Amino acid sequence: MTRADKILLAGLLLISLLSVAVLYGRFSIFPAKAEPVQAVITAQGKLVRKIYLTEGVNSSLVIQGRVGPATVEVDGTRIRMMGAPCTGQVCVKEGWIGRPGQTIVCMPGEILIRIEGAAPVDAVTR
């Protein structure tokens, strides 16, 4: 083995070790991709709709829940439960949501609206 070979080997070894460290380490060289924000609506465990929350795009839709139909309103980048057939109206009182990680839950109707996208936190304790 010549001196140049040894240097080449040492260099390769260093590079492969470094790349392993980078790939597995606490720091990542790949920046997180910006995910589009979308509202995911499920009723009784089944996916009903996925809606991209885009400025200027408004709509409303009716979801069949366990205790009857509920009305969901989309206003650009935010979404809310406009009307629900339950007595508590907890989901309606929740108001508008639009940030990743936020949820509106209708317990009696088993309807769930969840905002998906890159969130600043993994979960919120409340």
Next chain:
Amino acid sequence: MNRKTGLLFVAILLIGGLATLQYFRRSYEYSSDQFLMDTLVSIKAYGKDPSTVKRAVAAAYAEMHRIAELADGFPQPGTATYRSSDVCRINEQAGKKPVRVDADIMAMLLLAKKYNQMSDGAFDVTIGPVMDLWGFGDKNPHVPSQEQIRSALTLVNSNDLMIDEQQHTVFLRRAGMKLDLGALAKGYATEKAIQALKKNGIRKALLDAGGSIRVLGVNLRNAPWRIGIKDPRKADAIVAVLPLQDASAVTSGDYYRYFEAGGKRYHHILDPRTGYPATSNMSVTVVTQDAGLADILSTVFFILSPDKALEMARKMAGVELFMITADGHIRHTPPLLSGIEVKAGESYLYDQGR
């Protein structure tokens, strides 16, 4: 280059290539939601093999359903859920005879008794009769009369909750007494679910039971999970972010289940010593490994005065406490300082020294 060097060269390339491949063979994520224990339970679990991860999550939900059935205090009498609830059977036999119970109900009640004593009665699972008076789970919750509360309070006393570990029986000594495991069943079930995930080979997971959080390992960025603490007064905001690894964070707040009457807010965390909603704090978050313990302690510390709660938390190993007191002060145990980001802003007062 000779033959030997060539071989070494190939070996190094091979190792590097394999390591890279292994990294890009992304771990499989499986997330699932279920309506359970009067709340939404979300489990996110990670692993290499999809069928293993799915099986683990199913086992976790099965554990939670089992505990939920045993601890459910409100099914209709005569139904199957009523018969399968140990708590209902204990309540039914109050003042009559001891009831044989499941090992998990036994474990929960032993914990409940322990923290009843440690908190000088600020935590009491025999609160049932007073809870029923307020009717937080009903359509029309209302403020009971002082006389009603006084007479219901005479039935609240954990010293009359008799636990026989040899016979596996539980007995409420006086007729009319009633257990309510609302302050600990969810946390206990969460911990059971996490243990089921672990047993099935999961090393990375997040379980969110209506805002009670338990995590396994670290998040996908290989850093501690970032858990926000909800602002007790602003619907859309968080007051702090906690780093969490192999631990749980459970919050008790005055904003979760409440009604208003005569311009006053009445929430569902009752002080067993007065029969009225506890007034010391707006929100209390406990961080400790076991979700069952975190659930109990969040209620205990919520009911105690801030000074007493901090003193008790400091004495317990591995227990950290973050609280927003009724007068708007943010206070927490010292170890939390190392990782916490407080975003109090102008809403709350934050003195780091305390």
